[in-house]
Amino acid sequence: MEIYLPIAEQSMNVFVLLGLGAAAGLLAGMFGVGGGFLATPLLIFVGIPPAVAVASQANQVIANSVSSLQVHWRRGNVDLRMGLVLLLGGAVGSSAGVWLFTYLKRIGQIDFVIAVLYVILLSTIGLLMLAESLSTYVKRRRNPESPRGKLHTHYLVHRLPLKLRFYKSKLYISALLPVGLGFLIGILSAILGVGGGFVLVPAMIYLLGMPTAVVIGTSNFQILFVAANVTFLQATTNGTVDVVLALLLILGGVVGAPIGSRLAAKLPGVVLRGLMAVLILAVAAELLTELLRTPSSPFSLGTREVPP
Amino acid sequence: MKRLLIALVAGLAWAGSAHAQGPRIEPPPAGLPPSVPTESATPDLIVDLSRARVSITSAFQGESILMFGMFDPPGEVVVVVVGPEARETVMRKQRFLGLWLNTGRQSFDDVPAYYAIAASQPLQRLLARGAGGEILSLEDRMSTIKPVGPRAATELAQFRGGLLEVKRREGLYPAAIGQVTVQAGRLFRVDLPFPSRLPEGVYEVKAYLLREGKIVAAVSRPLPVGKVGFSAQLAGWASHEGALYGLGAIVMALFAGWLGGAIMRRL
Numbered sequence: 208m209e210i211y212l213p214i215a216e217q218s219m220n221v222f223v224l225l226g227l228g229a230a231a232g233l234l235a236g237m238f239g240v241g242g243g244f245l246a247t248p249l250l251i252f253v254g255i256p257p258a259v260a261v262a263s264q265a266n267q268v269i270a271n272s273v274s275s276l277q278v279h280w281r282r283g284n285v286d287l288r289m290g291l292v293l294l295l296g297g298a299v300g301s302s303a304g305v306w307l308f309t310y311l312k313r314i315g316q317i318d319f320v321i322a323v324l325y326v327i328l329l330s331t332i333g334l335l336m337l338a339e340s341l342s343t344y345v346k347r348r349r350n351p352e353s354p355r356g357k358l359h360t361h362y363l364v365h366r367l368p369l370k371l372r373f374y375k376s377k378l379y380i381s382a383l384l385p386v387g388l389g390f391l392i393g394i395l396s397a398i399l400g401v402g403g404g405f406v407l408v409p410a411m412i413y414l415l416g417m418p419t420a421v422v423i424g425t426s427n428f429q430i431l432f433v434a435a436n437v438t439f440l441q442a443t444t445n446g447t448v449d450v451v452l453a454l455l456l457i458l459g460g461v462v463g464a465p466i467g468s469r470l471a472a473k474l475p476g477v478v479l480r481g482l483m484a485v486l487i488l489a490v491a492a493e494l495l496t497e498l499l500r501t502p503s504s505p506f507s508l509g510t511r512e513v514p515p
Numbered sequence: 516m517k518r519l520l521i522a523l524v525a526g527l528a529w530a531g532s533a534h535a536q537g538p539r540i541e542p543p544p545a546g547l548p549p550s551v552p553t554e555s556a557t558p559d560l561i562v563d564l565s566r567a568r569v570s571i572t573s574a575f576q577g578e579s580i581l582m583f584g585m586f587d588p589p590g591e592v593v594v595v596v597v598g599p600e601a602r603e604t605v606m607r608k609q610r611f612l613g614l615w616l617n618t619g620r621q622s623f624d625d626v627p628a629y630y631a632i633a634a635s636q637p638l639q640r641l642l643a644r645g646a647g648g649e650i651l652s653l654e655d656r657m658s659t660i661k662p663v664g665p666r667a668a669t670e671l672a673q674f675r676g677g678l679l680e681v682k683r684r685e686g687l688y689p690a691a692i693g694q695v696t697v698q699a700g701r702l703f704r705v706d707l708p709f710p711s712r713l714p715e716g717v718y719e720v721k722a723y724l725l726r727e728g729k730i731v732a733a734v735s736r737p738l739p740v741g742k743v744g745f746s747a748q749l750a751g752w753a754s755h756e757g758a759l760y761g762l763g764a765i766v767m768a769l770f771a772g773w774l775g776g777a778i779m780r781r782l
Binding site: 209213216218266267271272273275277278315319323435438439440442443444448450453454460499500501502504505506510511514 | 571572573574575576599600601602603604605606607608609610613614615616617620624628674677678680681682684711712714716742745746747749750753754757758760761762763764765767768769771772773774775776777778779780
């Protein structure tokens with residue numbers, strides 16, 4: 208069944224889009240991170256213009272993070288203070304990101320930048336995850352009950368000025384750190400159409416040293432507002448948010464997420480992370496091949512400008 | 516003036532048709548003086564389209580529109596469809612450090628969104644006999660688009676070729692010259708294919724009757740192409756009320772996410 212997407216201005220199979228949403232939801236359910244970093248490249252593979260894919264994906268991220276935030280808010284797993292500080296950076300970063308996106312779109316380089324950033328990001332994350340799950344697997348086999356390490360270590364970053372106390376996270380760190388982190392995630396969010404959870408969550412654990420229990424809830428808090436900001440700015444400056452596309456992805460996600468969380472409960476975490484790493488690396492490889500392969504035609508058209 | 520008269524008469528002849536469309540042509544006053552040249556009183560060329568407009572709905576997948584009509588033999592029929600003109604920017608990729616990226620760009624003004632031409636005889640032969648001027652083959656039409664900014668002629672030719680290539684690939688400049696089929700020496704029909712990625716605007720479908728390589732009659736029909744229904748509304752909001760549309764998109768996602776979360780927890 209085909210459906211015409213009013214902003215992407217093309218028809219597309221409904222089930223392909225629902226399936227993509229479900230796949231992203233599956234990942235979200237399994238790992239607690241939004242599947243945006245896989246859904247956006249997949250949307251581009253099926254032929255959605257990158258600019259529309261990114262902006263509509265940001266719209267989908269809102270739905271994803273709100274349903275996750277619901278659960279964590281009720282359990283009290285949101286460090287509101289940390290969330291707001293992150294958001295301060297996130298709001299500025301995502302606004303700057305949309306501006307950069309608009310500029311790159313105008314000079315005709317946005318597709319290239321999106322592809323290159325995804326290749327870098329996905330291959331880094333994929334390799335890290337693969338290495339981590341392989342080493343854990345090897346360690347577990349040797350020593351099944353390895354003791355947990357220290358909560359977090361202190362680095363140079365803990366000596367920056369503007370220190371704030373974050374009670375829920377049991378932290379006393381410089382506000383500059385979460386602001387800077389929020390800023391970077393905001394830029395990423397605007398250009399790549401991702402929530403950024405897959406970068407934000409490890410950064411909050413390893414860089415800020417937050418306790419794992421509050422990390423997911425707090426990151427979802429920041430992601431929700433950053434994604435809303437990106438959606439709004441993309442809609443007003445580029446007009447590339449396709450709500451029909453976003454809604455189909457959301458619907459697919461609603462189906463995929465519970466399946467994902469059930470799968471996650473059944474399969475051991477190491478195997479899950481290993482599988483995920485392979486999947487991420489496969490997408491990165493496909494994107495890279497697209498960049499390296501001689502195109503069937505060197506020509507493409509930019510946006511049509513109708514005279515007033 | 517002569518063409519207008521023919522169109523007028525054609526409009527009158529087809530006023531009763533259920534498919535009559537385009538700007539309504541008022542029938543001439545009842546007692547039209549017989550001083551009008553006889554060739555127009557019995558029109559040389561009358562045409563109609565199978566549809567009054569191309570409606571881009573949420574199920575739109577491209578459409579084929581039939582133009583049909585009748586002409587006074589002898590003669591040959593040529594049909595030209597031109598989409599609205601706009602500025603198009605062609606981008607060219609080159610290999611840079613092993614990666615393919617856009618390195619050159621060139622804009623052109625007055626580029627028709629769509630261009631198709633169909634004829635009842637090989638077009639070259641028809642045009643060679645001097646009908647040119649008004650009827651342009653795709654290649655001739657492409658040579659009239661205006662480049663924005665200065666550039667070497669060879670480079671311009673490359674970009675112009677690139678534009679043609681992309682438009683062809685998208686089905687907006689159908690490559691093969693369409694065939695106008697003639698039956699019983701005077702009835703003709705031609706299928707006009709429109710792809711799914713079709714720019715909006717008012718297209719012009721023009722039929723010409725040629726005799727001895729000269730245009731003796733021409734009838735033009737506007738063909739509006741636009742989104743209708745839900746997709747039209749959404750696209751309209753997105754382009755005119757960006758802020759409202761953005762807020763709507765956020766509210767939609769918030770609600771859908773909340774609802775999805777609520778349902779998920781019940782399962």
